[in-house]
Amino acid sequence: MTRLRALLPVCGLLLSGLAHAAPQHAVTLYNEAPKYPANFQHFDYVNPDAPKGGTFRTAGSGGFDSLNPFISKGVPEGDINLIYDTLARQSLDEPLTEYGLVAKTIEKAPDNSWVRFTLRPEARFHDGHPMRAEDVVFTFNTLMKDGSPLYRTYYAGVADVVEENPLQVRFDFKTRDNRELPLILGQLPVLPKHYWATRDFNRSGLEPPLGSGPYKVAAVNAGRSIRYERVKDYWAKDLPINRGSYNFDVLTTDYYRDNNVALEALKAGAFDFWQEMTAKNWATAYDVPAVREKRLIKEELPNGNPVGMQGFIFNLRRPLFQDARVRQALGLMFDFEWSNRQLFNGAYTRTDSYFENSDLASSGLPDADELKILEPLRGKIPDAVFTTPFKNPVTDGSGMIRDQQRQAYKLLLDAGWHVVNDRMVDTTGKPVTIEFLLAQPEFERVLLPYKRNLADLGIELVLRRVDASQYVTRRRSRDFDMMVSSFPQSDSPGNEQREYWESASADRQGSYNWIGIKDPAIDQLTESLINADTRKSLISHAHALDRVLLWNYFLVPNWHIKTWRVAYWNHLGHPAVSPRYDVGTMTWWAKPDVTPAIPVSTGTDSPGKEH
Missing domain, CATH: 3.40.190.10 (Periplasmic binding protein-like II)
Incomplete structure (x- = not known):
């Protein structure tokens, strides 16, 4: 209730919001009408008469040692979230719209100062215990206190969570600028308070937890x-x-x-x-x-998603990668055109944007709306943002990259590096050796040509392949020079951008700022994108952020396919x-009338499976 006391000076506005809020079956980012009305029967992309039964057998990569996906310990099993229901669930054919699941209705304050979820009375956990507002409050507080650090960033805009009655819970916000926060809270899994009362939430392990999902x-x-x-x-x-x-x-x-x-x-x-x-x-x-x-x-x-960005990322926590000229030079030595022809059978397109395959991707020079965002940052962001359209280097695919080598060599000299006895040394005179952390053996064939190209400049690239558990541990503790990473995007980017790019997430274990970016200008661009109040504004802010990320050469862009x-x-x-x-x-x-290629085993292992 301390939050309500703090809001007494603006209680008139709050009460006005309470009076005029209307319960809805769905919530959207800009309060536009959802695709599906309140009386819809099913989503368009399902077969409502699909037969039930049978077994769906898939393969996972690496391994797992935990069934607790909410903490920064262990390697969680990839599908464990299927046992949990969330307050709402996103449809798969709209950019960002959520429909009530545990929540029967959702109310957003007109001034975006709070969101209320009214729960379905029939909602229950697998043991028959009813799901109630106290479980929602318990979940939120537990994730904020004991969950992975990313939750504290994701829910940072929440001032208080209030159980109004057994079937109603309200989240009050610190500011009214974050339009995405009601949808983020809709994704909250509801954990059973009574189950965790006798267990240590911070402990990873393989005891099957109590859930409520399908x-x-x-x-x-x-x-x-x-x-x-x-x-x-x-x-x-x-x-x-x-x-x-x-x-x-x-x-x-x-x-x-x-x-x-x-x-x-x-x-x-x-x-x-x-x-x-x-x-x-x-x-x-x-x-x-x-x-x-x-x-x-x-x-x-x-695939209608923005494909986001995958790349060979640099760990900026290493002094080796502090200079953008070094990062640009190392990027020039990756010959995508040769790799695409020789290794990928011409299947891929080079990724030129952090929001590739969408209208959020920048191109050409900034337009008038983008310049209004970027001009106040002139001198704090690369000058090329204003003068030159970004484009990845393009080779002839022959494997001969003399032009790129000359450009890279000059950039390295400008950065204070030089060659001693056929080895490139950095500004301290130390021979340059870069360790590339890997968990997927498939990437070795892509990196070996890159390793050879770097060797031509006197740079040693060491490919360090480790098992899944070691990989997760080293990535979590930021113990790497370079690695493959991806930054997935939706058609409505928002709060997750803080986890990718903002200074506050750079040193926080468990965040997705693997690169270690600490740049006040990027912080400002990220916040202004999150606070965009129209789709048009969101696009302009995404373009502006995209340009600044690209011209900082934080990674070597990889490739994508649109299927x-x-x-x-x-x-x-x-x-x-x-x-x-x-x-x-x-x-x-x-299909009930088609027999699987191999009869389904009653156990959890497939006969003769090699690991």
Whole structure:
């Protein structure tokens, strides 16, 4: 109640907001009407009559040692969130719209000073205990106190959470500028207060936790496999947002340390579905009888998401990478055109924006609206932002990159580096050796040519491949020089940008500011993007931020493709209309009249599986 006392000077405004707020079945970013009305029956991208039953077998990479995804300990299992329900859930064919799940209705204050969730009285956990406002309050406070540090950033705009009655909870905000905060809170999982009352939330482990969602953990083989079973009496199974979804009775995931081994297991029928991430494999590795006979199906599904940015990132906490000229020089030595032709079968496009594949991506020179954002920062951001359209270097694909080498060499000399006995040394006179941290062996073939190109400049690139657990630990503690990382984007970027780019997240363990960016100008651009009050303004602010990130050369941009490449056995079916923003496997089903390639095991291991 301290928050309410603090608001007494503006209580008239608060009461006005309370008086005029209207409960809604859905919430949108700019208060535009959602696609689906209050009486909708199901989403367009599902088959409402999809059969229930069967098993969906997938493969995971690396391993896991925790079923607690909310803390910064251990490696959590990848699908564990399926056991939890959230206050609301985002549709997969709208940019950013959420429909009530645990919440029957959602109310936003007209001045955006608070949001209220009214819970469904029938909502319950798997043990039958009802879900109530006290569970929401417990969840929020626990995540803020004991959860991963990213929650404290994500929910930083919340001043207080109030249980108004057993079925109503209100979140009061510190400011009224953050339009995305009600939607962020809608994504809050509801954890059972009574369950955690006798357990240590900070402890990672493999005890199956109590949830409320469409699936529950049925069996665990530590680090190797997991089995989920559909909750037959799931309280929300008949809600319109769930109709046609969660059709499989059983979900199993077997973990492989090598994706090439996993691909062979797919072709042998050991599991059912695989999302192919390697262009060479997509082009050459599926020439098998099962594919030719259309028992194993290859399909490319449209991807309407901004593809975001993947790249070889520099750890700016290392003195080696403090100078942008050094980062630019190292980027020049990656020959994408050769790699695309020789390694990727020409499947990819170079990524030129942090918001690629959307209207949020910058291009050309800043327009008048962008200049209004950027001009106050002149002198604090690279001058090229104002004068030169950003473009990645382009080679002829022959593998000869003499022009890039000359440019890179000059940049390194300008930065104070020089060559001694055929070795490049930095400003301290120390020979330059860069360790590239890896967990995926597939990237080694991409990095070996890059290693050779750097060696031509006298720079040693050491490829350090570690297992999944070591990788997570070293990444979390920022113990790397370079690594592959990605910064996924939605069509409505918002608070997550703080985790990527802002100074406050650079030294916080658990944040996604892997690069270690600490730049007041970027902080300002990030905040102004989050506070944009119209779609047009959001686009201009995204363009401005994009330009500044690109011209700082924080990473070596990678590549993208505008489809999802999936391979699956023909006993699986999926809706005729795919969701725009997701593969949507939870809308798929098992065909009752088609037998799996290999009979489904009753355990959690596949026979003969190699790890």
